[in-house]
Amino acid sequence: MLKNYFKIAIAVLKRRKFFTFISLFGISFTLTILMVATAFMDKVLSPDYPDYKRNRSLYVTSMEFKNSKEGWMNRSDVSYYFLDHYVSTLKTVQKIGISSSAKASNAYVNNKKLVIEYKYTNADFWNILEYKFLEGKAFQQREIDNAELVAVISEETKKDYFGDEQNVIGKYISADNINYRVIGVVSNVSKTLQNFCADMYIPYTLSKDYKSTNLMGGFGAVLLAKSEADLPKMKREYDLMIKKVPIPKDFDRLYCNADPYFASMTRRIAGDGTNDGLTKAISIISLFVLLFLLLPTINLVNINITRIMERSSEIGVRKAFGASSKTLVYQFIIENLILTFLGALIGLVLSVIVIYLINGANIVSNMRLSMNFTVLCYSLIACVFFGLLSGVYPAWRMSKLNIVKALKAQ
Amino acid sequence: MIRLNNIEKVYRTDTVETLAINGISLDIAKGEFLSIMGPSGCGKSTLLNIMGLLDEPSKGSIKIDEQDISRFSDQKLARFRNQKLGFIFQSYHLINDLRVLDNVELPLLYRNSSAKERKLLATAALEKVGLSNRLKHFPSQLSGGQRQRVAIARAIVGNPQIILADEPTGNLDSAMGNEIMDILINLNKNEGTTIVMVTHDESMAHKTHRLVRLFDGSQVQ
Numbered sequence: 056m057l058k059n060y061f062k063i064a065i066a067v068l069k070r071r072k073f074f075t076f077i078s079l080f081g082i083s084f085t086l087t088i089l090m091v092a093t094a095f096m097d098k099v100l101s102p103d104y105p106d107y108k109r110n111r112s113l114y115v116t117s118m119e120f121k122n123s124k125e126g127w128m129n130r131s132d133v134s135y136y137f138l139d140h141y142v143s144t145l146k147t148v149q150k151i152g153i154s155s156s157a158k159a160s161n162a163y164v165n166n167k168k169l170v171i172e173y174k175y176t177n178a179d180f181w182n183i184l185e186y187k188f189l190e191g192k193a194f195q196q197r198e199i200d201n202a203e204l205v206a207v208i209s210e211e212t213k214k215d216y217f218g219d220e221q222n223v224i225g226k227y228i229s230a231d232n233i234n235y236r237v238i239g240v241v242s243n244v245s246k247t248l249q250n251f252c253a254d255m256y257i258p259y260t261l262s263k264d265y266k267s268t269n270l271m272g273g274f275g276a277v278l279l280a281k282s283e284a285d286l287p288k289m290k291r292e293y294d295l296m297i298k299k300v301p302i303p304k305d306f307d308r309l310y311c312n313a314d315p316y317f318a319s320m321t322r323r324i325a326g327d328g329t330n331d332g333l334t335k336a337i338s339i340i341s342l343f344v345l346l347f348l349l350l351p352t353i354n355l356v357n358i359n360i361t362r363i364m365e366r367s368s369e370i371g372v373r374k375a376f377g378a379s380s381k382t383l384v385y386q387f388i389i390e391n392l393i394l395t396f397l398g399a400l401i402g403l404v405l406s407v408i409v410i411y412l413i414n415g416a417n418i419v420s421n422m423r424l425s426m427n428f429t430v431l432c433y434s435l436i437a438c439v440f441f442g443l444l445s446g447v448y449p450a451w452r453m454s455k456l457n458i459v460k461a462l463k464a465q
Numbered sequence: 466m467i468r469l470n471n472i473e474k475v476y477r478t479d480t481v482e483t484l485a486i487n488g489i490s491l492d493i494a495k496g497e498f499l500s501i502m503g504p505s506g507c508g509k510s511t512l513l514n515i516m517g518l519l520d521e522p523s524k525g526s527i528k529i530d531e532q533d534i535s536r537f538s539d540q541k542l543a544r545f546r547n548q549k550l551g552f553i554f555q556s557y558h559l560i561n562d563l564r565v566l567d568n569v570e571l572p573l574l575y576r577n578s579s580a581k582e583r584k585l586l587a588t589a590a591l592e593k594v595g596l597s598n599r600l601k602h603f604p605s606q607l608s609g610g611q612r613q614r615v616a617i618a619r620a621i622v623g624n625p626q627i628i629l630a631d632e633p634t635g636n637l638d639s640a641m642g643n644e645i646m647d648i649l650i651n652l653n654k655n656e657g658t659t660i661v662m663v664t665h666d667e668s669m670a671h672k673t674h675r676l677v678r679l680f681d682g683s684q685v686q
Contacts, residue, residue, distance in 0.1 A: 059567060059574055066562030372558045375519055376619070377547020377575035379540045458519040462558060 057389065064390040067362060068397075078358050081351040082398025083405055086438060088347070090406035091413070093433045094424040096340075099247050100317055101429065105184040106251055110283045112183070113290060114250070114319035115142065115276045119328035121308035128328075132156055133311060134272025135265040141296055142276060147289040152180035152277040155262060157253050160230035162216060169215055171230045173206075175259035175274075183279050184251060191224040191239035194258055198238075202260040206235035211243050211421070212254040230255065246420040250275060270303065270311075278313055289313075348441060355445035363387060363453045364464075370453055371461030380454035387453060391446030392439065399438040406434075466627065466659045467493040467516055472525035474511050474682075485511045486522070487682040495626070498653045498660045500670040503679035509663040510631055512679070516661060517629045518546055530626065547575045551620030555632035557612045559604040565591065565615050566600040572623040590618040594648055610641035617648055621658070628652070630662040634669055646672060 068075045102109045115138070121128040135153065143151050155175040162169045181193035186207075194205050206228060208216070217223045227234040235257060244252035259265050264272055280289045293313045302309045310328025312319075318331040325339070326332025363370075373383060403426075410424045474486035485508045493499050501509045514520040515527065518534060526535055530549060537545060551572070559568050569587040578586070591597050594614040604612055613633060620628050630649065634642030646669055652658050662673065670676050678685045 058580070059563075059570075062567065063560075063562055070562070368558055369560050372560065373571070374543070375517070375546065375552050376572040376623075377543050379543035379575075381540065382543070382575060459514050462519075462554065 060386050060389045061393060063386075064393040067366070067390070068394065071362065071365075074358055074362060078355055078394060079398045079401060081354050082395055082441065083401035085348065085351040085441065086399050086402030086434065087405040087409060089344070089437045090402060090426070090430065090434045091409050091424070092344075093437070094406070094410060094426060094430045097427065097429050097433070098245065098422060098424055099320075103245065103248060104242070105186045105244060106248060106277075106316075107185050108183060108279060109316045111280045111286060112316070113278045113280070113286065113293070113313035114316055115278065115311065115313050116250070116319050116323060117275075118271055118309070118311040120271075120303060120306040121310070121328065122306050123308055129271070129306070130327075131271040132273050132275055134267060134269050135259060135262070135274050136268050136272070137270045137300075137311075138274060138276050141300055142278065142293070145278075145289065145292050145296060147280060147285055147292045148278045149281045150179040150183050150279040151177075152183035152279070153177040153259060153274055154180050154250065154256075154276075155259065155273045156275065157249075158273075162228065162230045164216055171212060171216075171228075171254045173230065173255040173257055174253040175262045175265070176256050177259055180256075180277075183277050186244075187242040189240045189242060190222060191237070193239055193256075199258040199260050202258060204233065204235045204261065205238045205258065207239035207241055207256040208237055209241055209243050209254050213237075213240050228255070243421040245422040247422050250277070252421070270300065270309075344437075348437075348444065352441065352445045356448055359387075359391060359445060359449035360452065363449050366453075367456060367461040367464035370456055371458050371464070374456075374458045374461070383454040384447075384450040387450035388443065388446045391450070392442040395438055395442030395445070399434065402438075403434070466495040466497070466530060467491070467661070468528040469512075469516065470526045470528075472512070472515060472522045472527070474508070474515065474520070475523040485682050486515070488525070489679075489682075489684050490525075491677065491684070493659060493661060495659055496653070496657045497675065498650070498673040499662070499675045499677060500673040501661065501663045501677045501679060502665070502667070502670050503685075507679045508682040509679055513629050513631050513661060513663050517550055517552060518542055519552075543575070547572060547623065549626050551623065551625040551628040553613070553616050553620050553628065553630035553633045555635040557604070557609075557616045557636075559612055559615055559619075561604050563603075564600070565596065565602050565604070565607070568604065568615055569618045569622050571619055576623070586622050587618070590622040591615070593621065594618045608641075609637050610644060613637060613641075613645050614648065617645070617652075621652065621656075624656075625658070627659045627661070630660065632663055632665065634664065634666060642666070642669065 115133060117130060118133045119128055119130045138151065138153050153176060157172040157174055160171050160173060162171050178196045178199055189210055193207055198205050208228060213223055216228055223237050223240060226237050228237055246252055278289060280286045290313060297311055300309055312322060314322055314331055318333050321332040321336035324332060325335040370383060407426055410426060414423050469489060469491040472486050472489045476483045476485055489512060501512065503509050511520065515522050526533060534545060566587050569590055570583045573583040573586060588597065588600065591600060594617050596611060596614050596618065599607060599611065634645050637645060649660055650672060653660050664670050
């Protein structure tokens with residue numbers, strides 16, 4: 056049966072080459088965009104260098120004060136004081152990796168300005184995150200306590216600042232006229248990991264505001280639980296602790312959440328203190344994908360209807376010889392899936408080319424997209440969804456054709 | 466085998482109502498070869514389509530093989546057509562994208578037959594109509610007579626009890642027409658298949674057991 060459907064599907068594709076081209080172009084183009092978008096989403100959402108322990112981590116990124124009577128609020132990153140004074144006391148937190156948001160500084164190489172983005176970090180930051188050291192090592196607690204002017208730099212910064220020099224450990228890098236001694240060089244981190252990517256990492260004790268006792272500041276943290284199973288316990292303990300944090304005057308509410316990775320992102324983009332924005336973000340993404348799929352689907356539905364109506368006589372014959380409406384719907388959906396899979400195959404080749412070009416052009420700094428198994432699976436789901444979406448209506452309409460009229464249509 | 470009771474068929478548009486079949490009752494015995502004649506537009510094909518369960522009557526009832534099919538679901542009707550009926554059309558209605566063998570296998574696709582069994586039965590049916598050397602051809606590579614023979618092979622491959630033929634020789638010259646007629650007569654004689662044939666050709670009609678004449682939707686003979 057399937058072989059027969061396949062033969063027919065291929066024959067129909069060969070019959071009207073222009074229609075075939077339009078259909079395949081629409082499918083492959085749409086799927087290429089979906090596959091590249093899926094590769095991007097996969098890059099953002101899956102554990103990625105250097106943040107591999109997401110399954111046992113919670114992320115503290117922002118704090119919100121609210122005055123519910125006046126209706127105004129204040130939202131910012133958290134302070135080092137808050138993380139050190141409150142969060143680090145939690146029993147279920149095995150380690151707390153603290154880092155600041157990236158700050159820009161200027162360096163000059165051969166009279167050319169080089170913008171260096173740096174982050175302040177604590178010692179456990181290096182224990183939780185698995186940075187790959189190409190040279191040297193991370194700074195330790197002793198260097199932090201002594202507020203030593205030491206730095207870990209990225210591979211890219213090494214190249215931009217030191218050129219082709221082989222070993223730069225012990226050399227000095229000057230940013231905003233402060234000389235830091237390079238003690239480590241790490242592999243570049245993709246710009247999509249905002250919390251962890253920087254050109255240079257230095258001890259937090261060098262920051263001017265780490266001693267401030269304000270709750271808000273310029274820091275964030277990764278809280279590592281002992282195991283994945285401990286994560287809910289850690290979350291509960293954190294939530295209890297937050298309730299005890301004194302709320303500054305002028306406000307009556309304080310929100311500061313420890314979220315899983317994706318929720319920490321969606322809270323920033325689409326949520327607030329009480330809502331992690333997960334549902335909203337997923338709805339927006341789904342709506343976008345649906346709308347994006349809708350246009351080529353309508354186009355494909357139209358082409359499919361024209362093509363199927365050209366085959367009225369065949370439909371009549373099949374019905375006369377025992378095909379039920381259900382069988383015919385099944386046949387035409389299968390045929391459409393075959394067409395979609397052909398389109399997907401072309402789309403796959405195009406995606407590999409597009410991903411290669413995006414990686415080559417370094418559109419998002421240090422982001423390396425790839426077509427891995429997850430991306431392929433999602434693309435396959437998108438492909439089946441697309442095939443069904445564009446095949447069901449024409450198939451249903453065709454299956455309702457009156458046999459006598461269908462036979463006369465030849 | 467087939468019992469039509471007071472069949473009426475009315476075609477309605479917004480403004481016009483056309484009575485295509487007007488109260489026809491007909492009994493066709495098992496193994497009978499019946500021809501239906503009449504001028505164009507008298508309702509011959511409509512009657513055949515109703516017998517073949519391809520169209521529904523506006524009034525009246527049909528019994529085939531003692532079964533009242535008026536309450537059959539789409540699924541059950543399809544299965545019934547597949548098991549009991551075979552069709553031959555004036556313009557063959559072969560699927561041009563499929564080879565001769567695949568065309569003949571078509572009715573078996575809707576049964577639980579294996580690919581091997583389908584191929585065996587289709588080859589045997591094509592042998593019966595003298596086309597065993599054209600299995601891999603496409604319909605467009607065959608003459609009119611050969612196409613109609615493929616259509617006959619497709620109609621008989623599932624071994625149906627009834628064959629309904631709508632002007633099977635209408636598009637063929639007399640020599641080819643006679644060949645096709647001989648195949649149908651042999652089928653009726655040797656296999657006992659009940660055949661109902663619509664034709665314009667008196668000489669063909671006289672080769673059958675019984676002739677029914679229609680005029681303006683009514684039976685006149």
